[in-house]
Amino acid sequence: xxxxxxxxxxxxxxxxxxxxxxxxxxxxxxxxxxxxxxxxxxxxxxxxxxxxxxxxxxxxxxxxxxxxxxxxxxxxxxxxxxxxxxxxxxxxxxxxxxxxxxxxxxxxxxxxxxxxxxxxxxxxxxxxxxxxxxxxxxxxxxxxxxxxxxxxxxxxxxxxxxxxxxxxxxxxxxxxxxxxxxxxxxxxxxxxxxxxxxxxxxxxxxxxxxxxxxxx
Amino acid sequence: xxxxxxxxxxxxxxxxxxxxxxxxxxxxxxxxxxxxxxxxxxxxxxxxxxxxxxxxxxxxxxxxxxxxxxxxxxxxxxxxxxxxxxxxxxxxxxxxxxxxxxxxxxxxxxxxxxxxxxxxxxxxxxxxxxxxxxxxxxxxxxxxxxxxxxxxxxxxxxxxxxxxxxxxxxxxxxxxxxxxxxxxxxxxxxxxxxxxxxxxxxxxxxxxxxxxxxxxxxxxxxxxxxxxxxxxxxxxxxxxxxxxxxxxxxxxxxxxxxxxxxxxxxxxxxxxxxxxxxxxxxxxxxxxxxxxxxxxxxxxxxxxxxxxxxxxxxxxxxxxxxxxxxxxxxxxxxxxxxxxxxxxxxxxxxxxxxxxxxxxxxxxxxxxxxxxxxxxxxxxxxxxxxxxxxxxxxxxxxxxxxxxxxxxxxxxxxxxxxxxxxxxxxxxxxxxxxxxxxxxxxxxxxxxxxxxxxxx
Numbered sequence: 002x003x004x005x006x007x008x009x010x011x012x013x014x015x016x017x018x019x020x021x022x023x024x025x026x027x028x029x030x031x032x033x034x035x036x037x038x039x040x041x042x043x044x045x046x047x048x049x050x051x052x053x054x055x056x057x058x059x060x061x062x063x064x065x066x067x068x069x070x071x072x073x074x075x076x077x078x079x080x081x082x083x084x085x086x087x088x089x090x091x092x093x094x095x096x097x098x099x100x101x102x103x104x105x106x107x108x109x110x111x112x113x114x115x116x117x118x119x120x121x122x123x124x125x126x127x128x129x130x131x132x133x134x135x136x137x138x139x140x141x142x143x144x145x146x147x148x149x150x151x152x153x154x155x156x157x158x159x160x161x162x163x164x165x166x167x168x169x170x171x172x173x174x175x176x177x178x179x180x181x182x183x184x185x186x187x188x189x190x191x192x193x194x195x196x197x198x199x200x201x202x203x204x205x206x207x208x209x210x211x212x213x214x215x216x217x
Numbered sequence: 218x219x220x221x222x223x224x225x226x227x228x229x230x231x232x233x234x235x236x237x238x239x240x241x242x243x244x245x246x247x248x249x250x251x252x253x254x255x256x257x258x259x260x261x262x263x264x265x266x267x268x269x270x271x272x273x274x275x276x277x278x279x280x281x282x283x284x285x286x287x288x289x290x291x292x293x294x295x296x297x298x299x300x301x302x303x304x305x306x307x308x309x310x311x312x313x314x315x316x317x318x319x320x321x322x323x324x325x326x327x328x329x330x331x332x333x334x335x336x337x338x339x340x341x342x343x344x345x346x347x348x349x350x351x352x353x354x355x356x357x358x359x360x361x362x363x364x365x366x367x368x369x370x371x372x373x374x375x376x377x378x379x380x381x382x383x384x385x386x387x388x389x390x391x392x393x394x395x396x397x398x399x400x401x402x403x404x405x406x407x408x409x410x411x412x413x414x415x416x417x418x419x420x421x422x423x424x425x426x427x428x429x430x431x432x433x434x435x436x437x438x439x440x441x442x443x444x445x446x447x448x449x450x451x452x453x454x455x456x457x458x459x460x461x462x463x464x465x466x467x468x469x470x471x472x473x474x475x476x477x478x479x480x481x482x483x484x485x486x487x488x489x490x491x492x493x494x495x496x497x498x499x500x501x502x503x504x505x506x507x508x509x510x511x512x513x514x515x516x517x518x519x520x521x522x523x524x525x526x527x528x529x530x531x532x533x534x535x536x537x538x539x540x541x542x543x544x545x546x547x548x549x550x551x552x553x554x555x556x557x558x559x560x561x562x563x564x565x566x567x568x569x570x571x572x573x574x575x576x577x578x579x580x581x582x583x584x585x586x587x588x589x590x591x592x593x594x595x596x597x598x599x600x601x602x603x604x605x606x607x608x609x610x611x612x613x614x615x616x617x618x619x620x621x622x623x624x625x626x627x628x629x630x631x632x633x634x635x636x637x638x639x640x641x642x643x644x645x646x647x648x649x650x651x652x653x654x655x656x657x658x659x660x661x662x663x664x665x666x667x668x669x670x671x672x673x
Contacts, residue, residue: 005410005423014428029366036369163371 037159047153048118051104054154060185061149067141067183074141074183078130082117085109120154121145127215135183137204138176139168142185149185165215172206173197179204233330233665235509242510242666246405246659247412249505250652258504263648269641276634277352285355287631294614294626299353300464301606302636305489306346306643307387307461308482308602311454312490313339314394317401318450321443326668327518329661330510333405334501335494336398337656341646342493343391345639350383352635379463386460390453397446403429403439404660458486465609471552472613475540481533485602488526488572491519492598497647499592501656510657517585523598524579530605531573548618556612560625565608571601 039045059065070087071080085108092102108115121144123129134144142148146157158164168175176197181187189196200206237245255263279287290297313336320328351357363384365373374381406426413419429435462482465473495516502511541553556565575597578584585591616623650656 005420011428033367159369161369161371163369166371 037161042156042159042161043120044156044159047151047155048120050118050153051116052102053152054117055152056148056154057150057152067148067185074131075135076132078128078132080131082115085115088115120156121160123160126217128217129215136179137172137206138179138182138200140177140182140184140187143168143175143177147185166210169210169214170208172208173201176200176204176206233510233662233669234512237509237666239663239666242662243408243412243659245507245510246655246657246662247409249656250409250654251413251418253415255652259648259652263645266641266644266648269637270645271641272634273638273642276631276638277348279631280352280635281357285353287629288635289626289628289632291624291626293617293622293624294611296353296610296614297626298628298632298636299349301603301610302639303346303349303353304461304482304606304610305603306342306349306639308458308486308489308606309493309599310339310342310346310390310394310490311458311483311486312494313337313342314390314397314450314454315487315490316494317397318447319454321447322451326665327515329665330507330512330657331494331498331515331519332661333398333401333654333658334498334656335490336394336401337650337654338494338497338647339394339490340391340398341643341650342490343387343394344646345643347387347391348639348642349635379460379467382460383464386453386457390457393446393450393453397443397450400439400442400446401658402654403427404431405655405658407431408659409655454487455483458482465613470613470617471546471548472537472556472609475537477533477536477540481530481536484526484529484533485605488523488530489599489602491523491526492595492602495519495523495591495595496599499588499595501651503588505651507657510662513586516588516591517582520579520585520591520594523595524576527572527576527579527598534569534573552613552616555616556608559612559616561608561612561615564604565612568601568604568608571597571604575601 035041060067068074070083072083074080085105088102088105089109092099092105096102104115107113135141144158146155148154174193174197177187177189178196178200285299288297288299290299313332316328316335317332321332351360354360362368363374363381365376374384403426406422407429410419410422410426413422459479459482462478466475466478468474498511499516502508538553538557541549544550556562575594578590578594584594611626615626
């Protein structure tokens with residue numbers, strides 16, 4: 002009987018075992034890389050906005066406190082996006098004619114709120130509350146990064162659940178002094194381990210890792 | 218294998234009859250898949266199976282579109298048809314490995330002509346079973362969350378949960394069964410390659426047979442691999458349904474929280490598996506005229522196993538009722554009374570009839586050798602085993618601890634469509650299997666023939 006296949010099929014058959022395993026592993030690894038990489042998480046990618054608002058200028062340069070604009074951060078679940086009037090407090094006087102700020106003035110004229118692209122957008126099934134985190138000494142920069150150095154807003158962290166849990170499981174690694182919570186320049190002089198352990202006790206921080214803490 | 222057989226065994230009724238040679242066996246086995254014409258009966262059966270399979274697509278599509286609310290599940294009865302059918306199908310999937318592995322290890326020659334078919338049936342039943350937990354999740358596109366892998370949630374699945382044990386039990390079982398089946402197929406695939414005349418068909422069988430040449434070294438490795446796989450499958454036969462029973466037994470629901478569940482589930486699984494093999498093999502051996510290979514002796518033996526495992530299951534029912542009374546636990550007691558006289562009492566008594574009473578006919582040899590009778594009994598057992606799961610799941614849940622939460626469970630047409638659909642999937646796969654692969658292990662039959670010649 003004539004041979005059905007040429008001799009090289011032997012090599013191909015053996016290679017196909019390795020290739021098959023490699024393909025499966027490759028797909029799994031690729032999936033892992035993609036879901037953690039900036040393509041999916043948008044970490045470190047400056048997002049386009051209608052008005053190119055610069056936190057670097059307003060926080061780093063002018064020195065405005067976070068809470069001046071994000072007024073509800075200490076009391077509510079959401080930090081809050083300022084109304085147009087907050088912008089116009091200054092921008093009715095300075096850069097009052099800047100073409101870049103036309104959408105702001107238009108919003109002020111028409112009363113229609115500004116539209117911003119939400120950068121830190123948690124899934125709807127996560128019930129995050131800013132106020133409790135601020136009260137327990139989790140500073141703004143811990144999650145949002147040095148916004149005073151960001152010309153355009155970008156995510157500093159993935160907001161993956163494993164990232165949330167990294168602090169919820171070990172809060173002492175991340176807590177800081179309550180009174181410096183909104184200060185992007187504050188650096189603790191103590192060792193984080195000593196400070197963290199002390200503050201966890203002092204602020205009565207619990208390791209909240211039950212599902213229902215964040216999901217209902 | 219032949220060298221390991223005991224040469225001084227007692228004479229037994231033949232498990233291979235007729236005037237056969239090695240050649241005639243090969244021809245017989247290979248002729249069914251290689252026949253270029255589809256027989257009318259096959260087309261007819263396949264079309265029915267395939268339309269039911271279409272129904273499954275429709276049912277699954279609707280469940281994906283609307284959610285599990287289209288089923289009849291309600292608030293105390295959160296486990297409805299999906300889990301009933303899951304357990305039923307997994308149970309059916311037990312005969313294959315039992316026949317192939319355990320009977321192989323205990324050197325039962327009569328397994329040889331039915332093992333291939335039973336293993337295929339096992340795989341298809343497990344495929345049907347696997348669908349139900351996926352659909353039951355409600356969000357099947359998240360199904361991979363049940364596997365432990367380094368995920369972005371920073372979580373492992375809950376290893377305390379028997380449902381996760383189930384994931385491992387079923388996936389291991391499916392993998393090992395598929396391997397076992399495939400390894401057993403290789404020599405026969407090579408026969409198919411040699412017998413096939415149409416080049417593309419020849420090439421496909423050639424690829425599947427992985428260059429099998431029948432060399433002594435091939436056989437040596439094959440036998441060892443087969444023996445090892447048999448050894449690996451054997452504990453799985455017991456573990457899979459044990460773990461499935463843990464889904465119930467680990468909970469605190471009266472009627473589920475019992476230690477008798479694991480052995481009783483395993484026995485029930487083998488019981489239903491053998492019943493399904495009988496249901497399928499009796500018509501197939503008639504239709505394809507395989508009576509020389511699948512002899513009356515086979516049917517007789519399978520009927521005996523059905524009878525024996527049937528008694529184990531029946532013992533389970535008796536113990537359940539006894540314990541409900543003996544424990545003095547009012548919830549257990551109520552559950553049992555409710556089962557026997559509540560709104561689902563007809564199902565309970567039908568189950569006792571199907572699994573406990575009717576199989577007793579198998580004590581009689583006349584019944585065991587009457588193909589019509591035994592076929593009907595096997596169908597009754599299949600129904601009985603389905604009713605068993607229905608009774609266990611629904612009657613335990615629908616009246617639980619708080620009377621204000623009681624409710625009645627009624628399946629909807631989508632429940633039925635999904636169930637019938639999986640029967641369609643199962644039968645479609647069976648029909649395709651008998652058309653493309655040798656359903657009787659040809660090389661093992663030849664061994665039997667060799668054995669018979671040597672000892673005549």
